[in-house]
Amino acid sequence: MPIQFRHKPGLVVYLTIGDPDLATSKQIALAAIDAGADVLELGVPFSDPLADGPVIQRASERALAHGTRLTDVLTLARELHAERPQAGLVIFSYLNPVLRLGLENFCAQAQQAGVDGVLLTDMIVEEADEYRAAMRRHKLQPIFLAAPTSPDTRLEKIAASSEGFVYAISRTGITGTQQQMTNDAGQLTERLRRYTQLPIAVGFGVSSAEHVAAVGQFADAAVIGSAIVAIIEKSAPAQAPTAVAEFLASLRLQPAAV
Amino acid sequence: MSNATATEPHTAQAAAGRFGAYGGRYVPETLMAALEELERAYAEAQADPAFTSELDYLLRNYAGRPTPLFHAARLTEHLGGAKIYLKREDLLHTGAHKINNCIGQGLLARRMGKRRIIAETGAGQHGVATATVCALFGMECVVYMGEEDMRRQELNVYRMRLLGAEVRGVRSGSATLKDAINEAMRDWVTNVRTTHYMLGSVLGAHPYPTMVRDFHRVIGNEARQQILEMEGRLPTAIIACVGGGSNAIGAFFAFIPDAGVRLIGVEAGGRGTSLGEHAARFQGGSPGVLQGTYSYVLQDDAGQVSLTHSVSAGLDYASIGPEHAALHDSGRAEYVSANDAEALNATVTLARMEGILPALESAHAVAEAMRIAPTLQRSDLLIINLSGRGDKDMGILSRELKLQGA
Numbered sequence: 001m002p003i004q005f006r007h008k009p010g011l012v013v014y015l016t017i018g019d020p021d022l023a024t025s026k027q028i029a030l031a032a033i034d035a036g037a038d039v040l041e042l043g044v045p046f047s048d049p050l051a052d053g054p055v056i057q058r059a060s061e062r063a064l065a066h067g068t069r070l071t072d073v074l075t076l077a078r079e080l081h082a083e084r085p086q087a088g089l090v091i092f093s094y095l096n097p098v099l100r101l102g103l104e105n106f107c108a109q110a111q112q113a114g115v116d117g118v119l120l121t122d123m124i125v126e127e128a129d130e131y132r133a134a135m136r137r138h139k140l141q142p143i144f145l146a147a148p149t150s151p152d153t154r155l156e157k158i159a160a161s162s163e164g165f166v167y168a169i170s171r172t173g174i175t176g177t178q179q180q181m182t183n184d185a186g187q188l189t190e191r192l193r194r195y196t197q198l199p200i201a202v203g204f205g206v207s208s209a210e211h212v213a214a215v216g217q218f219a220d221a222a223v224i225g226s227a228i229v230a231i232i233e234k235s236a237p238a239q240a241p242t243a244v245a246e247f248l249a250s251l252r253l254q255p256a257a258v
Numbered sequence: 259m260s261n262a263t264a265t266e267p268h269t270a271q272a273a274a275g276r277f278g279a280y281g282g283r284y285v286p287e288t289l290m291a292a293l294e295e296l297e298r299a300y301a302e303a304q305a306d307p308a309f310t311s312e313l314d315y316l317l318r319n320y321a322g323r324p325t326p327l328f329h330a331a332r333l334t335e336h337l338g339g340a341k342i343y344l345k346r347e348d349l350l351h352t353g354a355h356k357i358n359n360c361i362g363q364g365l366l367a368r369r370m371g372k373r374r375i376i377a378e379t380g381a382g383q384h385g386v387a388t389a390t391v392c393a394l395f396g397m398e399c400v401v402y403m404g405e406e407d408m409r410r411q412e413l414n415v416y417r418m419r420l421l422g423a424e425v426r427g428v429r430s431g432s433a434t435l436k437d438a439i440n441e442a443m444r445d446w447v448t449n450v451r452t453t454h455y456m457l458g459s460v461l462g463a464h465p466y467p468t469m470v471r472d473f474h475r476v477i478g479n480e481a482r483q484q485i486l487e488m489e490g491r492l493p494t495a496i497i498a499c500v501g502g503g504s505n506a507i508g509a510f511f512a513f514i515p516d517a518g519v520r521l522i523g524v525e526a527g528g529r530g531t532s533l534g535e536h537a538a539r540f541q542g543g544s545p546g547v548l549q550g551t552y553s554y555v556l557q558d559d560a561g562q563v564s565l566t567h568s569v570s571a572g573l574d575y576a577s578i579g580p581e582h583a584a585l586h587d588s589g590r591a592e593y594v595s596a597n598d599a600e601a602l603n604a605t606v607t608l609a610r611m612e613g614i615l616p617a618l619e620s621a622h623a624v625a626e627a628m629r630i631a632p633t634l635q636r637s638d639l640l641i642i643n644l645s646g647r648g649d650k651d652m653g654i655l656s657r658e659l660k661l662q663g664a
Contacts, residue, residue, distance in 0.1 A: 099545075
């Protein structure tokens with residue numbers, strides 16, 4: 001099923017899979033979908049997460065400490081797809097674990113699992129020809145990041161290379177929470193609109209109902225990552241799914257007009 | 259030495275940032291504008307005589323180029339084979355080759371109007387060179403360094419602070435060079451509009467591997483001219499240690515077209531052959547992407563990057579510059595390893611034979627020369643690129659070595 005946003009703005013939830021363990025990640029993912037997440041980004045833990053702030057770094061270390069692998073994330077995707085087929089599923093990874101599994105092999109397994117899209121943090125459009133070809137063969141949607149520092153010439157290429165949605169980074173920096181949405185996010189979304197009809201999701205630093213409402217003024221969806229990973233870090237594993245669901249309820253999501 | 263110090267325009271092969279299959283750009287999108295700006299600024303600077311003449315002036319009169327090529331007569335006699343020369347990068351200001359690149363990038367940062375400089379450092383040599391150039395140009399300087407490296411190279415930490423740099427300790431991972439690069443990249447992603455990342459080796463995304471190599475090509479250019487003047491012929495081999503590989507590629511590059519000259523890179527064999535005990539990327543590694551570039555990486559079967567070990571902080575890194583990966587695959591260069599014990603032994607040998615104390619990194623190259631010199635003829639010529647001096651290693655040497663009479 002193609003990625004669909006059923007809320008205005010839509011909600012994308014990022015989880016570091018394997019934190020605190022695979023079974024709990026699955027329960028959190030199900031709870032997040034039931035609490036309104038339109039799309040889940042299933043984060044693959046990596047040893048060198050250079051685009052991530054301390055919260056997701058620590059989550060990656062915990063997930064790797066008990067050996068979470070990309071193939072485990074794909075297995076989880078298959079289970080989630082079977083149980084909640086309405087939710088969009090995106091594999092969110094650094095490039096190296098994907099290369100190690102093999103681009104073709106990865107895409108084939110992701111397609112079989114029912115994955116909709118893939119976002120590779122350190123894959124830029126200029127290097128992506130082979131990747132996009134493999135994605136196309138397996139009917140997967142590549143999602144690229146757009147940054148406030150990206151000039152229009154790059155935004156045009158990013159928009160043309162993306163499918164499903166475009167991920168607009170709200171500010172320069174690594175993942176993590178912030179006090180308020182910067183003007184960067186609105187300006188970037190406006191610039192991107194010149195080049196694409198695709199939905200635009202805004203992420204990095206989105207952590208409250210106010211942020212989500214602010215993002216909804218100009219973009220199609222909000223991505224929440226570190227705020228949720230921090231809740232999981234603070235919760236006992238058995239309570240984590242409920243804690244995440246309560247947090248998502250506090251965002252007061254509105255159904256999209258049909 | 260008419261053209262010994264200026265850089266030359268880079269070759270067409272590097273224009274796309276690829277060395278065979280290796281290299282490229284694998285970074286968060288936020289950095290792409292800065293990388294494109296740097297690439298443009300570098301291309302413009304190379305075509306600007308004012309840039310090349312200022313670089314040339316500073317390399318001569320600030321850094322101390324050209325460096326001598328020294329015939330190590332007693333070491334040659336001791337080993338009883340090939341005639342050994344030392345390319346004395348250890349005599350440069352700040353004590354290692356790293357200053358070549360820092361002066362070049364400092365001038366570029368000034369052209370780009372960026373007054374805040376960040377850098378990573380392993381052994382501290384690149385950090386010291388960066389702090390030095392920032393003092394020279396009046397720039398703000400932040401150096402990221404793994405806490406394990408801060409412990410074993412504490413003299414360099416003090417030295418950087420004395421020069422006015424802020425040294426930020428990094429605790430994640432193995433708290434060594436790789437983790438310092440991650441943290442420097444995070445800083446750069448956050449402050450990219452005002453900050454230049456003074457990357458210290460031929461690593462990272464394009465244009466760094468090409469640009470940093472070009473700033474070090476002067477090593478091989480000088481050495482080639484010097485050996486021709488002194489011996490009237492080219493060497494049998496040139497030997498250099500390889501962490502990221504900046505001193506090695508700088509020494510090798512001028513000799514690449516000389517098919518008869520062996521190019522030998524020496525990786526850190528550490529304390530064992532299992533993953534995690536060494537930093538010999540060509541013995542235990544496989545192609546992958548780490549920190550912006552596609553090259554050989556020490557990694558597990560799930561694509562997670564391995565921890566590494568070497569007695570020398572400057573070689574203790576899980577990947578290697580992409581141009582070395584290409585030279586390895588084509589067979590033009592050979593890559594071997596020397597272990598911790600061999601490097602320590604080479605340090606003492608060179609100190610006692612020649613009165614020259616090499617950095618532990620450079621001692622790996624000395625160790626390989628000691629291994630092969632006795633197998634060669636007296637007519638053979640070996641050049642060791644002595645990339646740095648060992649003053650910084652006094653703490654670790656006094657712990658690791660049990661000297662007679664001590």
